[in-house]
Amino acid sequence: MQINQQKTVQVDVTELHLYIKVRDGFAxxxxxxxxxxxxxxxxxxxxxxxxxxxxxxxILNIDLETGQILNWKKPAASDIEKMLAQGDDD
Known part of the structure; x- marks a missing residue:
């Protein structure tokens, strides 16, 4: 006889992937x-x-052990300057 049964097992999770919709609300x-x-x-x-x-x-991938953002790349100074200039334009 076959029956449906759920079984809980331990899983070693290492990352949390976040997809957060901010639309025009980023600050x-x-x-x-x-x-x-x-x-x-x-x-x-x-x-x-x-x-x-x-x-x-x-879109951020977080290491659950360290709390570090795994997919973060260090921005160049020009990236920060461009972001601030675009904010001034609004």
């Missing part, structure tokens, strides 16, 4: 070494963020 602040805000931006998700986000999504 970021830049702080200096003293913790003072020196710039801010509101608008679409900037191009230098990881994944094919189309300006509307945050």
């Amino acid at each position: 970021a602040g830049l702080k200096d070494a003293q913790g003072d805000e020196v710039g801010s931006y509101e608008g679409y998700v900037p191009d230098f963020f990881p994944g094919e986000h189309y300006g509307d999504y945050l």
Whole structure:
């Protein structure tokens, strides 16, 4: 006889993949070494963020052990400057 049965098993999970729809509601602040805000931006998700986000999504892969963002690439200074300039245009 065959019956349907659910069985709980332990699984070793290592990453959390986040797909967060922010649409035009993305906001970021830049702080200096003293913790003072020196710039801010509101608008679409900037191009230098990881994944094919189309300006509307945050796509982040988080290591569950360390809390580190695995798909983050260090932005160039020009990326930050471009983001701030686009924020000024709005």
